[in-house]
Amino acid sequence: MKLYFEISNFPWSPERYHYAAEQMMLTLFPGERPEYPAGPLPGDMGGEKNAAVFTLHRGKKLTNLSVLVFRSQGYYNGVSRFPSQELDRPPEEVYHTVQHALKIAFYKAGTALLGAQPPWGALTGVRPVKLPTRSLLAGNTPRQAQKELEKEYFVSPARAKLAVDCAQASVAAQKSLLPQEVSLYIGIPFCPTRCVYCSFVSADVGRTLKLVEPYLDSLLREVEETGRVLRETGLTVRSFYMGGGTPTTLSANQMDRLLSKCEECLPLEGCTEYTVEAGRPDTITIDKLETLARHKIGRISINPQTLEEHVLEAIGRKHSSDNIRAAYELTRRVGFDCVNMDLIAGLPQDSFDGFRRSLERVLAMAPENITVHTLALKKGSSLMEQGGCLPTGEKTAEMLDFSRETLTTEGYIPYYLYRQKYMSGSLENVGWAKPGTESLYNIIMMEELHTVVSLGAGGVTKLIGGGGKILRLTNPKYPQDYLSGLDKVLGQKQEIRSFYL
Numbered sequence: 001m002k003l004y005f006e007i008s009n010f011p012w013s014p015e016r017y018h019y020a021a022e023q024m025m026l027t028l029f030p031g032e033r034p035e036y037p038a039g040p041l042p043g044d045m046g047g048e049k050n051a052a053v054f055t056l057h058r059g060k061k062l063t064n065l066s067v068l069v070f071r072s073q074g075y076y077n078g079v080s081r082f083p084s085q086e087l088d089r090p091p092e093e094v095y096h097t098v099q100h101a102l103k104i105a106f107y108k109a110g111t112a113l114l115g116a117q118p119p120w121g122a123l124t125g126v127r128p129v130k131l132p133t134r135s136l137l138a139g140n141t142p143r144q145a146q147k148e149l150e151k152e153y154f155v156s157p158a159r160a161k162l163a164v165d166c167a168q169a170s171v172a173a174q175k176s177l178l179p180q181e182v183s184l185y186i187g188i189p190f191c192p193t194r195c196v197y198c199s200f201v202s203a204d205v206g207r208t209l210k211l212v213e214p215y216l217d218s219l220l221r222e223v224e225e226t227g228r229v230l231r232e233t234g235l236t237v238r239s240f241y242m243g244g245g246t247p248t249t250l251s252a253n254q255m256d257r258l259l260s261k262c263e264e265c266l267p268l269e270g271c272t273e274y275t276v277e278a279g280r281p282d283t284i285t286i287d288k289l290e291t292l293a294r295h296k297i298g299r300i301s302i303n304p305q306t307l308e309e310h311v312l313e314a315i316g317r318k319h320s321s322d323n324i325r326a327a328y329e330l331t332r333r334v335g336f337d338c339v340n341m342d343l344i345a346g347l348p349q350d351s352f353d354g355f356r357r358s359l360e361r362v363l364a365m366a367p368e369n370i371t372v373h374t375l376a377l378k379k380g381s382s383l384m385e386q387g388g389c390l391p392t393g394e395k396t397a398e399m400l401d402f403s404r405e406t407l408t409t410e411g412y413i414p415y416y417l418y419r420q421k422y423m424s425g426s427l428e429n430v431g432w433a434k435p436g437t438e439s440l441y442n443i444i445m446m447e448e449l450h451t452v453v454s455l456g457a458g459g460v461t462k463l464i465g466g467g468g469k470i471l472r473l474t475n476p477k478y479p480q481d482y483l484s485g486l487d488k489v490l491g492q493k494q495e496i497r498s499f500y501l
């Protein structure tokens with residue numbers, strides 16, 4: 001889609017608004033990619049079938065931001081107005097006012113042409129819970145926060161309620177955190193096989209077996225260095241999360257070495273939550289589970305994604321739904337009392353009935369947490385490259401509606417949610433929990449409540465300071481680069497200390 005900016009009267013250069021325009025374009029017209037034609041706006045747009053023209057006009061009292069959208073079904077002009085005096089405020093505030101107006105005007109024009117409203121209305125970005133959280137912290141009631149989302153951003157009542165429920169969990173989590181606390185993430189980028197929708201850095205362990213031992217040795221050194229820096233800086237770990245990949249591709253002995261090193265070096269005295277992802281049942285054994293339990297791991301994640309055999313096969317899993325049930329039962333026998341299970345709506349070859357059956361079978365196992373994801377087509381995944389038979393966005397929306405109603409009826413509450421680019425139906429991922437079993441780490445990480453220090457390949461440490469200051473430190477993405485770049489990774493840990501001191 002061609003995006004034209006009538007630039008002369010825009011505060012800030014038009015490039016600064018490209019991202020906002022693209023986000024809204026993807027929300028309204030998901031298949032489109034942006035183009036920014038050079039030169040002036042053509043005099044005659046009559047034959048244009050795929051373009052949007054953004055214009056700002058400052059009047060004496062009101063400023064109009066209009067977006068004229070041209071599509072094959074016709075064209076429509078959307079307008080958003082705000083008091084002109086807002087353009088005299090500090091530049092960063094002006095930027096946000098104009099950005100918001102631009103999205104709303106684009107949304108109005110796009111939805112008028114489409115004759116339909118997306119579930120999240122004009123709300124873009126991965127963290128829809130931030131707005132209602134801010135609203136609650138400003139003293140508004142949940143009802144007022146919900147109305148704001150519905151009126152100002154055209155979010156559907158069901159989605160607005162989801163976001164506000166999660167905002168309440170976020171506010172409660174925020175109140176429980178101490179200033180010196182951070183959370184810690186450790187990445188184990190290995191999996192038994194690669195799922196077709198995966199774009200993570202996970203490597204198929206069959207092909208990279210020889211990397212696992214050196215990777216672990218390097219990780220132990222990173223744990224040591226991180227522990228030293230955190231202690232010197234006076235920081236303590238509040239929640240601990242090991243993900244991947246699939247951490248349980250490590251043997252019981254390797255896991256024991258890693259967790260022993262964490263206990264020895266990291267300031268875990270005030271840590272109230274330990275999670276390890278044991279995503280794939282074909283990696284779960286009793287000796288690994290006993291090792292985890294011995295090291296205080298209290299929350300474990302087993303991720304079936306689906307319990308339909310043909311869908312498991314279509315996504316590249318080499319196990320059956322019976323293996324999932326057996327792994328779950330083993331987990332209970334070892335004594336874990338907080339288990340999360342992930343499902344994905346919109347998987348290749350799945351259907352509404354298939355998803356319903358999977359959810360009902362997961363519910364019959366009664367895990368404390370259930371996370372319902374929506375399939376997102378990601379670059380680098382074989383699904384994106386080779387395609388697959390996917391349910392439509394509408395069918396996926398039906399699956400999510402069903403999960404929302406069923407999980408609520410079964411006594412689960414939504415406690416964190418996020419969205420991703422290229423999600424089926426432009427929907428969401430939602431973490432559900434039996435009250436009192438919400439994962440603090442998930443809320444902290446998604447709502448950026450405090451610093452998360454990440455270790456291992458692909459780890460992104462996000463340092464969060466006062467006044468919204470954020471600094472990211474990235475580790476090399478792939479295991480091989482992580483091994484060769486370890487000295488740099490260790491040296492970079494000093495930046496944690498500089499950031500805080």
Ligand code: SF4
Pocket residue numbers: 190191193194195197198199200202244245246279280
């Ligand atoms: S289990 Fe997760 S990380 Fe591993 S291949 Fe599948 S999607 Fe990727």
